[in-house]
Amino acid sequence: MPVSRSRVFRPADRRIGAVGFGCAGLSPWMYTRPNLDDHAWTALLNAAVDLGVTLLDTAGVYGEGHNERLIGRAVTHRRREVLIATKVGLVVDDLATLALRRDGRPEHLRRVVEASLRRLRTEHVDLCYLHRIDPAVPLEESWGALAEMVAEGKIGHLGLSDVQVHEARRAHRTHPVAAVQSEFSLWSRQPLGNGRHGDGIIGWCAENDALFVPFSPLGRGFLTGDITPETRFPPGDLRARHPRFTPTARTDDRHIIALLGAVAERRGATRAQVALAWILAQGGHIVPIPGTTRLDRLQENALAAGLELTDRDLADLDGATPATGG
Ligand SMILES: NC(=O)c1ccc[n+]([C@@H]2O[C@H](COP(=O)([O-])OP(=O)(O)OC[C@H]3O[C@@H](n4cnc5c(N)ncnc54)[C@H](OP(=O)(O)O)[C@@H]3O)[C@@H](O)[C@H]2O)c1
Numbered sequence: 018m019p020v021s022r023s024r025v026f027r028p029a030d031r032r033i034g035a036v037g038f039g040c041a042g043l044s045p046w047m048y049t050r051p052n053l054d055d056h057a058w059t060a061l062l063n064a065a066v067d068l069g070v071t072l073l074d075t076a077g078v079y080g081e082g083h084n085e086r087l088i089g090r091a092v093t094h095r096r097r098e099v100l101i102a103t104k105v106g107l108v109v110d111d112l113a114t115l116a117l118r119r120d121g122r123p124e125h126l127r128r129v130v131e132a133s134l135r136r137l138r139t140e141h142v143d144l145c146y147l148h149r150i151d152p153a154v155p156l157e158e159s160w161g162a163l164a165e166m167v168a169e170g171k172i173g174h175l176g177l178s179d180v181q182v183h184e185a186r187r188a189h190r191t192h193p194v195a196a197v198q199s200e201f202s203l204w205s206r207q208p209l210g211n212g213r214h215g216d217g218i219i220g221w222c223a224e225n226d227a228l229f230v231p232f233s234p235l236g237r238g239f240l241t242g243d244i245t246p247e248t249r250f251p252p253g254d255l256r257a258r259h260p261r262f263t264p265t266a267r268t269d270d271r272h273i274i275a276l277l278g279a280v281a282e283r284r285g286a287t288r289a290q291v292a293l294a295w296i297l298a299q300g301g302h303i304v305p306i307p308g309t310t311r312l313d314r315l316q317e318n319a320l321a322a323g324l325e326l327t328d329r330d331l332a333d334l335d336g337a338t339p340a341t342g343g
Pocket residue numbers: 038039040041042048074075178179198199231232233234235236237238239241243289306307308309310311314315317318
């Protein structure tokens with residue numbers, strides 16, 4: 018039974034779950050994952066759709082194509098129920114160290130979109146992001162190549178990832194920006210600009226009918242309270258070398274966990290749910306994409322869409338001191 022309340026993806030006039038699913042963690046990518054096989058991930062993806070978690074976020078680079086293949090296999094029989102969002106424009110140089118480079122050349126983008134479509138077993142992808150702007154290629158050239166693929170029916174809508182307002186404006190002049198994806202959470206608030214619906218990219222998206230899609234909305238797990246200063250990450254886990262996850266930063270930032278815990282306790286919710294509800298309260302055009310490898314957490318996260326925070330909750334959370342780690 019669906020538990021995730023819906024939101025409208027305005028550019029396509031489509032309803033999607035208010036909480037989406039960031040699927041990267043199901044492939045060898047960023048974090049260590051449980052040693053389960055693709056059957057388990059297929060079941061998890063289908064459980065997500067059953068719960069009403071219908072925005073599935075992937076990228077060509079996640080597990081060097083594994084993630085898209087997984088989604089293609091898992092949901093091909095219910096393709097119309099899901100909004101598949103993928104990303105192009107990054108190249109993996111070394112999967113073990115996650116060494117990436119940008120490639121926004123039109124011929125490259127065209128080739129990798131075709132490869133994504135094959136892996137996803139679909140004739141068109143609903144949303145395709147330029148994963149990062151390539152400084153060596155004028156944005157209009159990369160964006161123009163993707164816009165051509167919209168005209169050909171291979172892409173439904175275009176999005177940008179990790180961009181500033183001036184870059185979104187620039188792309189929008191050539192072809193509409195339907196979505197922007199950036200890191201956004203209680204401890205990464207830069208997309209708000211100078212306040213709620215201020216001059217940040219979240220406000221720009223609201224003004225331009227674009228979806229705003231926060232990635233790493235649970236602070237890569239930190240905001241759930243499950244990661245303590247004592248937690249040890251294996252070398253292959255990105256967090257082992259992430260400045261927000263040094264033992265010192267984790268100790269200094271415990272106050273954010275305490276604050277989330279206090280709100281969670283008075284609302285009868287979990288920290289993860291409060292963290293997601295705070296994000297959802299920042300605008301009706303926002304759909305966060307938490308990642309998880311566990312069904313119980315998928316359900317927990319989806320239920321955050323039904324948690325309405327009070328003015329006092331929001332004021333307390335808004336007042337959180339920013340994170341110390343860079
Ligand atoms: N555009 C970009 O450049 C970009 C960059 C990063 C990420 N992304 C996208 O954003 C998605 C999500 O980001 P993310 O995975 O980095 O970070 P996240 O969603 O903030 O956190 C994921 C971590 O939180 C844990 N977790 C999830 N739900 C939980 C819960 N209810 N209670 C306790 N722990 C919980 C997960 O562990 P378990 O698996 O053990 O539950 C995992 O370690 C990615 O999958 C990807 O699609 C995009």
